[in-house]
Amino acid sequence: MSSDYGKYVWQKHAYGAHRQFYVANNEISDEQYQEFKKVLATFNNERQHHQHFQIYKGDKFxxxxxxxxxxxxxxxxxxxxxxxxxxxxxxxxxxxAPFASAVEPTSHQFCLTCHKVPSQTEHDTFIQCSQCINVFFCCIQCKIDNQSHKFECDTIFRHITDLDIKLSIQMVLEAMTLFATVNQLQSYIERIVDDKTLSQSIPVGCFDKVARLDCIMRLCPSPLDQKICEKASLAYKFVMEIPVIKMNFKLKSQTRFLKHLLMHFLGVIDANAIVAHIKVSKSTQLKRLLIYEVFSFxxxxxxxxxxxxxxxxxxxxxxxxxxxxxxxxxxxxxxxxxxxxxxxxxxxxxxxxxxxxxxxxxxxxxxxxxxxxxxxxxxxxxxxxxxxxxxxxxxxxxxxxxxxxxxxxxxxxxxxxx
Missing domain, CATH: 2.170.270.10 (SET domain)
Incomplete structure (x- = not known):
């Protein structure tokens, strides 16, 4: 949504804004660390007990x-x-459809991709992930379309309760599905943020997922404050517990890039995300957070x-x-x-x-x-x-x-x- 972009988060590839990530040097508060341990314990406990959209057609927009x-x-x-x-x-x-979304942890059944809730006669028709106890897809197409789940399947991700953090990580995972290597992703993002008129530039389109990521990067994030930096610290702590992330972001330059990408996404989420609910029963609604690229303009x-x-x-x-x-x-x-x-x-x-x-x-x-x-x-x-x-x-x-x-x-x- 409309707001002043403020200082660039990135400030060239040397990440001059790295000082803004002042709580991210592997240091988080005691309260955040307790939250991290709580989610990790929930995930480990579940693992011990677990048995084994072409929607649109058009031109640029x-x-x-x-x-x-x-x-x-x-x-x-x-x-x-x-x-x-x-x-x-x-x-x-x-x-x-959203670029990315995050739903609060639950045992209720819904489609991870489109958020459809099964009717009484559809419970047996939903496709369960073979590795995750509470992940379902309403059809084969939704399972195919959800390319990012393979990265967070059977990981700590599903148990994260802070939806801002969860959505920022989901956006990183969505971005990773678009490139063969982390270096390619990093080079692509750095080319975008090199644009001095980034916050005033017109999107080139949303005809595929890469173009949609370009739109997301051009959105105006909220000004960086302590809340966003603290969330970015905890998001980084969580995301490094995902094996594919830990394996691919090894170099110091790569981890710096990841921290700033999370921080940028959290700023975009703070200014642009939609808060909604999924009604899974007569008495239960699940909170969800969604980000739509062109809608935010x-x-x-x-x-x-x-x-x-x-x-x-x-x-x-x-x-x-x-x-x-x-x-x-x-x-x-x-x-x-x-x-x-x-x-x-x-x-x-x-x-x-x-x-x-x-x-x-x-x-x-x-x-x-x-x-x-x-x-x-x-x-x-x-x-x-x-x-x-x-x-x-x-x-x-x-x-x-x-x-x-x-x-x-x-x-x-x-x-x-x-």
């Missing part, structure tokens, strides 16, 4: 296959997405023209127009849905979490209670009729009230952006 959307950049908005054509109300704007508005949600029973993110969008209009999502009026609280919350002050139309001229009441008296069908003909080129409080009420009634998404 297949996630926008239903509409013509373009990237632009300026001094006011930074990088942003705009409609190169008019988009009708409720038309699909984007559709994307949308700017925020408290009265957006695109609403997004996770497709039922999987992890595919879909965005739809919540009113008619004109050609050349910028596309906005809401980083956090605010229905009630309180401009000061909204701005404070956004500034604390994403480090910018919101100047959207709603924050400059909020919805009146009269407009809100009028919208609340309308049925969902009446709201849809209004939104289908709404032209927001000229800001109107009443139309904003329609949009907010529609999003509230749809009850989607129940998602938060980190």
């Amino acid at each position: 297949p996630c926008f296959q239903k509409v013509n959307v373009g990237f632009e950049s300026d001094s006011t908005y930074g990088r942003f997405l705009k409609a190169n054509q008019s988009i009708h109300f409720n038309q699909e704007v984007f559709k994307s 949308f700017n925020h508005s408290c009265c957006p023209n695109v609403f997004y949600y996770l497709q039922q029973n999987n992890n595919v993110m879909i965005g739809r127009a919540n009113h008619t969008i004109n050609q050349n209009e910028q596309l906005f999502i809401n980083y956090e849905f605010f229905y009630d009026n309180n401009t000061e609280e909204r701005r404070q919350y956004i500034e604390e979490n994403w480090k910018f002050i919101c100047h959207c139309n709603r924050c400059e001229q909020d919805v009146t209670e009269e407009s809100r009441q009028r919208a609340e008296e309308m049925s969902l069908d009446e709201l849809k009729t209004q939104l289908n003909t709404t032209d927001m080129t000229t800001w109107r409080r009443q139309h904003c009230a329609y949009i907010l009420r529609y999003m509230q009634l749809m009850n989607r998404p129940q998602l938060n952006i980190r």
Whole structure:
């Protein structure tokens, strides 16, 4: 999401920013070490008792296959997405599976790749990993598509409870699947971070996993702080317990690179990850963290023209127009849905979490209670009729009230952006 990139994490290949990893010199706090020992003990205990998406087609940005959307950049908005054509109300704007995801440890059954939960008649049809006690795939294709599991299969990874750390490691594993050697991965990443305009550059596409990694590297991470550095220290401690990582990252230059890659990913996660849940039973929901590359280039508005949600029973993110969008209009999502009026609280919350002050139309001229009441008296069908003909080129409080009420009634998404 939009924020100042700050100082480069990498600062050339000598890793001048290595000092920022001040708690990573194989030194972690007593509290972190206890957490590390706890997860390691859980993993060892389980081992003792364990018996033995081609979803999209398109050109550079297949996630926008239903509409013509373009990237632009300026001094006011930074990088942003705009409609190169008019988009009708409720038309699909984007559709994307996550680059990577992490789910809290559980004994419940769900597909590791797409997060599908089996119905009562499907439990026996899910494919269990032959080495892991609680890893399943809903079909052969999902098992084939999940190339990173072979790296973390039957390792400590599944027991990590901190989802920020778990997702950062998952992103490293996803990146490793794309290159034959660690040196190739390191060279590729270093070429990207050599770009002085990295935080302003336009992505080249998301047509394959390598291009998606390029998009991830161009996202704006949160400014480095002690919390991110401490998490990076613990993430490094955990990731070096994975045999394939320990075997491939041996040289000092390689371990430095790994530490900084983890730190960069943690910054990206802090600013861009989606928090959601998997409903595995009537009373149980599993927390999950997901990162979507192109989705993270949308700017925020408290009265957006695109609403997004996770497709039922999987992890595919879909965005739809919540009113008619004109050609050349910028596309906005809401980083956090605010229905009630309180401009000061909204701005404070956004500034604390994403480090910018919101100047959207709603924050400059909020919805009146009269407009809100009028919208609340309308049925969902009446709201849809209004939104289908709404032209927001000229800001109107009443139309904003329609949009907010529609999003509230749809009850989607129940998602938060980190």
